[in-house]
Amino acid sequence: MMWGDGMGGGMGWMWLFWLLLIVGTVVLVLVLVLVLVKAFTENPGGTRQGGTAPPPTGGGPRRSREILEERYARGEISTEEFRERLRTLEEGER
Template sequence: MMWDSGMGGGMGWMWFFWLLLIVGTVVIVIVLVLVLLKALTGSSGDGSRQGGSAPPTGARPRRSREILEERYARGEISTEEFSERLRTLEEGDR
């Protein structure tokens, strides 16, 4: 008497199941190691520096003004908003 339907039986696909299980386990272990390393090193991943020296005193306001001027030139902000933000930046420089 035949116990299977003639399509290779239940054991025919077992190798595929085990392959998926092993690959899935390896991927999970790699992801966990990466998350653990990121947590231990304190890396934020957003490209910002952690620690190190601060930028020169005049660098930040100058770059802020450049960004504001670029946004105004692209038309992202109105003349009134540009003037208000520029005034705020200049007050912060003092």
């Protein structure tokens, strides 16, 4: 059975097309916003804000001695190795 002149049957589905178009547009805008937020919240070094950055390089002999003492305190190196490396550091300072 035909409804009216036969043209009105397809128009009932037009609301679905518009709904999908609107939802797709909203999703696209949200994805774009998320990508932009992520791009602008990263530091130049590649780490995110609030993340841990790599330790600074350099620092001179004093920092080298601190690192050596920390490793010795954690038990990563033996007393003999600590003394040997400390001697090497002190020779390098002269």
